[in-house]
Amino acid sequence: MATDTPAFEPSLTDEILTLVGVESAPCTHEVTRPGIRAFARAAGYRDRVYYHADEAKRRGYRDLPAPPGHLGFPAYDPEQSDYLLSWPLDPNAPVNHPFSPVQSIHTELLAGSLDLEYIDPDICAGDVLISRTKLEDIRERYSKALNGPMVIQTTATTFKRDDAPVAVYRFTLIGYTPVEGT
Amino acid sequence: MADQVYFEDVEVGAEIPSLVKEPDSLQLVQWAAGSGDFYQIHYDPAFAKRNGLEGPIVHGALKHAFLGELLHQWVAPGGRIKRVACSYRGMDLPNRRLTHKGKITKKYQEGARNIVELEIWAEDANGKTTTPGSAVVTLPSRA
Numbered sequence: 001m002a003t004d005t006p007a008f009e010p011s012l013t014d015e016i017l018t019l020v021g022v023e024s025a026p027c028t029h030e031v032t033r034p035g036i037r038a039f040a041r042a043a044g045y046r047d048r049v050y051y052h053a054d055e056a057k058r059r060g061y062r063d064l065p066a067p068p069g070h071l072g073f074p075a076y077d078p079e080q081s082d083y084l085l086s087w088p089l090d091p092n093a094p095v096n097h098p099f100s101p102v103q104s105i106h107t108e109l110l111a112g113s114l115d116l117e118y119i120d121p122d123i124c125a126g127d128v129l130i131s132r133t134k135l136e137d138i139r140e141r142y143s144k145a146l147n148g149p150m151v152i153q154t155t156a157t158t159f160k161r162d163d164a165p166v167a168v169y170r171f172t173l174i175g176y177t178p179v180e181g182t
Numbered sequence: 183m184a185d186q187v188y189f190e191d192v193e194v195g196a197e198i199p200s201l202v203k204e205p206d207s208l209q210l211v212q213w214a215a216g217s218g219d220f221y222q223i224h225y226d227p228a229f230a231k232r233n234g235l236e237g238p239i240v241h242g243a244l245k246h247a248f249l250g251e252l253l254h255q256w257v258a259p260g261g262r263i264k265r266v267a268c269s270y271r272g273m274d275l276p277n278r279r280l281t282h283k284g285k286i287t288k289k290y291q292e293g294a295r296n297i298v299e300l301e302i303w304a305e306d307a308n309g310k311t312t313t314p315g316s317a318v319v320t321l322p323s324r325a
Contacts, residue, residue: 038215038216039216039217039247040216041212041216042209042212042213042215042216042217042244042247043213043216043244043247043248043250043251044203044209044248044251045251045254047254047255047258049258049259059259067247067250067251067254068246068247068249068250068251068253068254068263068266069217069243069246069247069250069266070217073218074218083220084219084220084221084222085218085219085220085221086218086220099219108223108233108234109221110242110270111241111242111243111270112242112269112270113267113268113269113270114242114243114246114267114268115265115266115267115268116246116265116266116267117264117265117267117318118262118263118264118265121262121263121264122262146234147234170267172269176234178232178233178234179234
């Protein structure tokens with residue numbers, strides 16, 4: 001069958017493909033009142049429940065609830081953390097966090113999709129969550145929009161509180177190399 | 183905030199109240215700090231252009247958060263969000279209107295929980311859907 005998709009040299013090696021199923025080291029996330037307020041303010045939330053602990057408790061929460069999408073901040077360490085994205089980054093580890101590519105042939109990254117499922121939606125200030133990120137899938141195809149090949153990786157990051165899962169953050173990351181003239 | 187929505191009062195096919203946003207460069211900088219994502223394609227025009235983009239683009243996670251707010255405004259105070267998912271099919275630029283919408287696709291009870299599933303999406307000022315998605319929420323009962 002005829003196709004207008006240009007041919008390209010695949011970049012995914014067998015070694016990379018064997019990383020599907022591999023899990024990262026654990027990462028600690030602190031859910032704090034200032035962090036919740038900053039996230040809610042940045043998104044533009046007006047609901048006082050994200051800013052005033054008294055209002056949150058009046059509405060049945062233990063403390064300020066984390067807005068949808070907020071799962072605390074990784075505890076930043078200038079020696080170990082990703083400079084741009086705050087998560088721990090070990091250059092020698094095969095899988096680090098949802099936003100780090102497991103291979104680096106492409107120079108730039110875009111978000112492809114985000115699917116956040118809560119097992120316990122009442123995550124509140126004061127909680128400490130532990131996450132681990134697992135590579136679920138990685139594939140490569142030609143992108144007309146990016147005018148070149150792109151690598152699409154999907155990770156699932158499970159967040160636990162007191163060893164019980166509270167949320168799964170499934171993220172698709174797209175790696176590409178800019179083409180001049182596009 | 184609107185009055186509480188109850189499980190018995192919602193119907194499959196109905197749309198929920200929409201949410202309009204127009205994120206500007208200030209909000210993108212606030213989001214970088216509020217989310218911990220300091221990738222330069224979201225606030226540095228020269229960097230974004232070097233990467234083949236028209237200019238800085240709105241963070242995908244910010245659009246996800248807008249959809250979360252759409253749902254929160256509908257289910258609060260008594261409901262809860264169980265799942266928010268979206269795909270980034272089109273890049274959105276700052277200073278342009280984004281309208282977030284949702285439509286009920288399914289409602290059912292599971293044990294004591296009243297569950298509602300929705301199709302959700304963000305569309306740009308031309309009415310093009312740039313960020314389609316789906317969601318699951320729980321609502322309180324009048325019973």
